[in-house]
Amino acid sequence: MTTMFNGVKSIRFAKRKILLHKNGKLIIILGSDGGTHRFCSSIRGKEKQFLQRSVVPTNHFQDSLPRLPVPELDKTFERYITALKPFITADKLDKTQQIIEKFKCEEGKELQQELRTSNARNKHTSYITGPWFDMYLKSRVPLVLNFNPFLAFKDDPQPKYNTQLLRSTNMIISSLRFFKSLKANILEPEVFHLNPEKSDTTFFRKTMRLMPRQFAWYGAYLFKAFPLDMSQFDNLFNSTRIPRIGKDELQVFPEARHIVILRNGHFYVFDVLDEDGNIIPSSHIYDHINYILSDTQTPPSHPISVLTTENRDSWAKARMQLEKLGNAEQLRLIDSAIFALALDDETLGNNLVKSAHHMLHGPIHNRWFDKSFTLIITKDAKAALNFEHAWGDGVAVLRYFNEVFTDSTKNHFVGPKTVPANVDASHRVKKLDFILDDAMKSTIREAQEHLKQSTESLRLDVLQHYNLHREWIKGFKLSPDSVAQLGFQMAFYKIYGKFVATYESCSTSAFKHGRTETVRPLTLATKQCVEEFHKSNRISNSEMKNLLKECTKVHNQLTKEAAMGQGFDRHLFALKCIAEEKGMKVPTLYQDPVYSEANHFVLSTSTLFGPAFSGGGFAPVVQDGLGIGYGFLDNSTGCLVSSYAPHRDGAAFVEALHSSYDDIYNVLSKV
Secondary structure, three states: OEEEEOOEEEEEEOOEEEEEEOOOOEEEEEOOOOOEEEEOOOOOHHHHHOOOOOOOOOOOOHHHOOEOOOOOHHHHHHHHHHHHOOOOOHHHHHHHHHHHHHHHHOHHHHHHHHHHHHHHHOOOOOOOHHHHHHHHHHOOOOOOOOOOOEEEEOOOOOHHHOOHHHHHHHHHHHHHHHHHHHHOOOOOOOEEEOOHHHHOOHHHHHHHHHOOHHHHHHHHHHOOEEEOOOHHHHHOOOEEEEOOOOOOEEEEOOOOOEEEEEEOOEEEEEEOEOOOOOEOOHHHHHHHHHHHHOOOOOOOOOOHHHHHHOOHHHHHHHHHHHHHHHHHHHHHHHHHOOOEEEEOOOOOOOOHHHHHHHHHHOOHHHOOOOEOEEEEEOOOOOEEEEEOOOOOOHHHHHHHHHHHHHHHHHHOOOOOOOOOOOOOHHHOOEEEOOOOOHHHHHHHHHHHHHHHHHHOOEEEEEEEEOOOOHHHHHOOOOOHHHHHHHHHHHHHHHHHOOOOOEEEEEEOOOOEOOOEEEEOOOOHHHHHHHHHHOOOOOOOHHHHHHHHHHHHHHHHHHHHHHHOOOOOHHHHHHHHHHHHHOOOOOOHHHHOHHHHHHOOOOEEEEEEOOOOEEEEEOOOOOOOOEEEEEEEEOOEEEEEEEEEOOOOOHHHHHHHHHHHHHHHHHHHHOO
8 A cells, every 4th residue: 555645655565664755765664563674864754753763662671670789888898998008008097997897886787777778668769869869969069160061072074064053953953853752762772782793683672672671671681781771861851950948959841842042141942842742844943043143132241141150059049039030931941941052152163172161161151051951052063062960970961962963963954055944933932031130130240250260270181192092902902991090090190199089980870770880990900000100120011011901900890890889989978878867976987087088089080982972071079189081082092181270280180191191002012
């Protein structure tokens, strides 16, 4: 049987529906079960609405995900002591061990039992979820520089599409296709394939579709495939963080159909979905963005967006005052938007440091840091995400990041020859105007001054090392991540002659409602290796290679333990939270200066890797620290190093890091 609709011919053949566009191009083949079997690069008609039509429903594995284990108390302290040994003196370590033994026999035993009991009562979640959300939402420090990181996209491979108008329109449409696929439960589930040849297949997906939800994870496990937690995806769109006195809250507005656009400090909204929930025509979105870009209004003298950079209690009070002045509806439209798009007038070119500052903390009049994420696109089409961290971690953000880049650069819904739509954008785009009194204007000026004080000492420095890259390192059967981390220890030791507490983030999304765990990459193995590198009469080259292998072996083990919920940081944090909830006197363990030193992360590090990634980073987590966002790009290792003057010299660290990577390269390259 053959039918025709909107220029698309539908042919039924052998229980499959074949859709052909009027020009004869194959669009899609649908199985009798409605599952997608093949897409082509030309997207037309109804299929434009969705990024994916997964055979396996998005949340199919969620009910059967394993729960994050509560570690044994003895194992936690064993790991804790091991992590302390490389940088804590023997005298301090002896006192800490005495404190630990007392804690295990007294408060620790009670708190551990309470944690296990609470965990058994709350089987729908993980033991860390509540405390971790509270940690973020109760913090009163500003989001800027303290929590919000950024991820920068690569340029569109086809230069003709690298204009602000075209790239923003294409990325909006791809974002909406991702959003709609997620809402319809047809976005491909996030799965880690240990053996992709056997599990990343049509057979695996068809088999999983037939598995009952309550057993689906176990079925995937038989294929050596590990589904990941998808709960954070629920907060990716239509969501925001709302400032409240004492503790913020996360809110989601599932019925909203609009996006919010910031340009020159002004806010605009327009519906991107029609009343039936379909994405409006791409030419309409193109026209609406063009209309906003043509607005010649200068930035407001008192931009309310700067308030999102304030201390959270100060912002909460200011927000309540804004609402009393008659701005409640305007704020609701910002809060409920599917996502925020910032169209910046700046041109960044290839200046990596300028770009990093721009995407991390400015221009402040054109940001709204409370939104779950803001898509930023500059005048020369440089694109990035700046995202709020309370609602989620890297898994959901990176999935969106990579999918939207691939879809928007492959399909190009609008291009240089796009014909403008015959619509009056002025009637569809709504500009939000705010009512301010003198007191509110004064509050905004104070916020601007506070931000200036916090950002003027921030320094960002970039390293690109072209010899020591991912594939080359793997050729020596070494972990690229462990080698990168070894370099950080070597560089810091070169400058300061000591070792310090170091943080590396690791996802625990293999578990239901998992968040992150800490890897402590400073180990006795790395310490020995660093010290050997700095000796004038060091051991032979082959022995140095053995030390490098030992660094990888130990680091891989720590990473595996962390990913499996067997670190110690989140466990100790949860026990401390229970003590606070019970109104107990703070246990001596947490008053120990060594515990404070162990959690004063002078080196805070996080790695990112993906086909769309060109850079990213965050500010130091302590004033005398270094924030290191690193990744393995095309045939290079890249790092963005942040520091606060005069506490640390990021430029000197980058220079020492480059030298350290040279040292490692020279050892490995010698036969």
